Amino acid sequence: xxxxxxxxxxxxxxxxxNLEAEVDSRFGRARGFMLVEVKDGEIISFKLEKxxxxxxxxGAGVSAVEQISELGANVLIAREIGPKAQNILExxxxxxxxxxGTVKDVLSRYLRR
Amino acid sequence: xxxIGITGGKGGTGKSTMATSLAYSxxxxxxxxxxxxxxxxxxxxxxxxxxRKLFKTVEQIIPKWDFDKCTKCGLCGTVCKTKAIISIKGxxxxxxxxxxxxxxxxxxxxxxxxxxxxxxxxxxxxTGSKYGIDLLSGELKANEPVAEFVVNALNEIIEKKKIEYDxxxxxxxxxxxxxxxxxxxxxxxxFAVTEPTPLGKHxxxxxxxxxxxxxxxxxxxxxxxxxxxxxxxxxxxxxFKSKIIAEIPYSKNLxxxxxxxxxIKNEYIIKIIKEYVQ
Numbered sequence: 117x118x119x120x121x122x123x124x125x126x127x128x129x130x131x132x133x134n135l136e137a138e139v140d141s142r143f144g145r146a147r148g149f150m151l152v153e154v155k156d157g158e159i160i161s162f163k164l165e166k167x168x169x170x171x172x173x174x175g176a177g178v179s180a181v182e183q184i185s186e187l188g189a190n191v192l193i194a195r196e197i198g199p200k201a202q203n204i205l206e207x208x209x210x211x212x213x214x215x216x217g218t219v220k221d222v223l224s225r226y227l228r229r
Numbered sequence: 230x231x232x233i234g235i236t237g238g239k240g241g242t243g244k245s246t247m248a249t250s251l252a253y254s255x256x257x258x259x260x261x262x263x264x265x266x267x268x269x270x271x272x273x274x275x276x277x278x279x280x281r282k283l284f285k286t287v288e289q290i291i292p293k294w295d296f297d298k299c300t301k302c303g304l305c306g307t308v309c310k311t312k313a314i315i316s317i318k319g320x321x322x323x324x325x326x327x328x329x330x331x332x333x334x335x336x337x338x339x340x341x342x343x344x345x346x347x348x349x350x351x352x353x354x355x356t357g358s359k360y361g362i363d364l365l366s367g368e369l370k371a372n373e374p375v376a377e378f379v380v381n382a383l384n385e386i387i388e389k390k391k392i393e394y395d396x397x398x399x400x401x402x403x404x405x406x407x408x409x410x411x412x413x414x415x416x417x418x419x420f421a422v423t424e425p426t427p428l429g430k431h432x433x434x435x436x437x438x439x440x441x442x443x444x445x446x447x448x449x450x451x452x453x454x455x456x457x458x459x460x461x462x463x464x465x466x467x468x469f470k471s472k473i474i475a476e477i478p479y480s481k482n483l484x485x486x487x488x489x490x491x492x493i494k495n496e497y498i499i500k501i502i503k504e505y506v507q
Contacts, residue, residue: 169312172312174328174374175311178312178313178315178325178328179312181315182306182312182317185317186317186318200325200327200328203325204315204323204325208323
């Protein structure tokens with residue numbers, strides 16, 4: 117259970133525009149990123165951000181990490197990420213959690229940890 | 230000494246088959262260097278069953294940061310077009326070397342001179358010999374972005390060694406992109422291999438356009454000449470004022486030899502040599 121008073125920002129790549137949306141099976145070329153703020157075990161806000169690097173030629177995973185880091189993400193919950201993205205997440209201290217389902221599902225599992 | 234390029238645009242038309250076969254026939258009377266410039270997927274050593282030995286590793290420059298000097302301004306990341314540099318405000322830049330194409334923009338942009346140079350391996354050059362043919366084979370390391378650097382490295386060797394040979398035969402990759410262009414730049418004469426199909430015609434058009442721009446003379450080899458409509462290829466050749474110097478019919482025996490790694494000894498190819506190469 118997330119008991120801290122701090123706000124934690126979680127990124128979940130998704131295929132829709134609300135919390136019922138499915139987690140995208142990809143990260144680097146996901147359609148969008150749901151940025152969710154949680155505090156004291158509860159969701160306090162959420163916003164969908166378009167994945168700006170989705171169509172680029174190569175290194176989409178690298179761009180995606182850059183984008184979510186600039187958006188302030190502390191945690192990434194995704195189905196799968198590539199080795200380049202993984203390496204950079206580690207260097208930026210962004211926690212990676214492997215999970216899938218709907219955005220709502222993965223968030224509730226996160227909050228119950 | 231002549232440098233002959235074998236290209237065609239379309240993949241699988243028989244470039245490597247022609248290149249190895251030409252090399253094999255010429256080597257009876259002449260000193261031949263066969264260069265496999267299809268560095269994404271070199272096959273000539275397989276067609277001739279030649280064991281390759283590593284001759285040289287091809288390197289490319291990559292940036293190296295002095296993090297004591299780095300002010301974390303993020304400017305290097307802004308000029309990197311291949312996403313090899315991630316600059317997050319307040320953090321040292323993060324470098325992904327597989328993405329780097331060695332352009333050097335980051336070092337130029339850095340306002341405090343924190344970037345100097347290191348290297349990464351991007352490919353390999355191999356040599357081998359058989360049937361009196363010397364083979365120079367280039368191979369790109371998987372996932373590296375700039376194949377033409379490996380072709381450039383092959384060209385440097387060709388420039389040095391060509392004096393020792395009567396003929397240099399360069400087998401290019403399929404397509405019309407940089408690695409093909411860099412390979413063709415060395416050539417005095419080009420043979421474009423095609424087939425009598427709509428795909429063959431389409432891709433031949435592209436390679437003929439390219440060669441027109443490069444101002445290199447090209448002759449056309451019509452391979453598997455009996456499998457489709459030849460007229461389309463003939464009309465295209467006329468349009469570009471290029472000559473079809475041979476029609477090579479489909480031959481199952483040729484394909485069986487190719488699959489078995491036996492050199493192709495084909496009467497049509499021998500005829501080409503006598504008339505157009507020598």
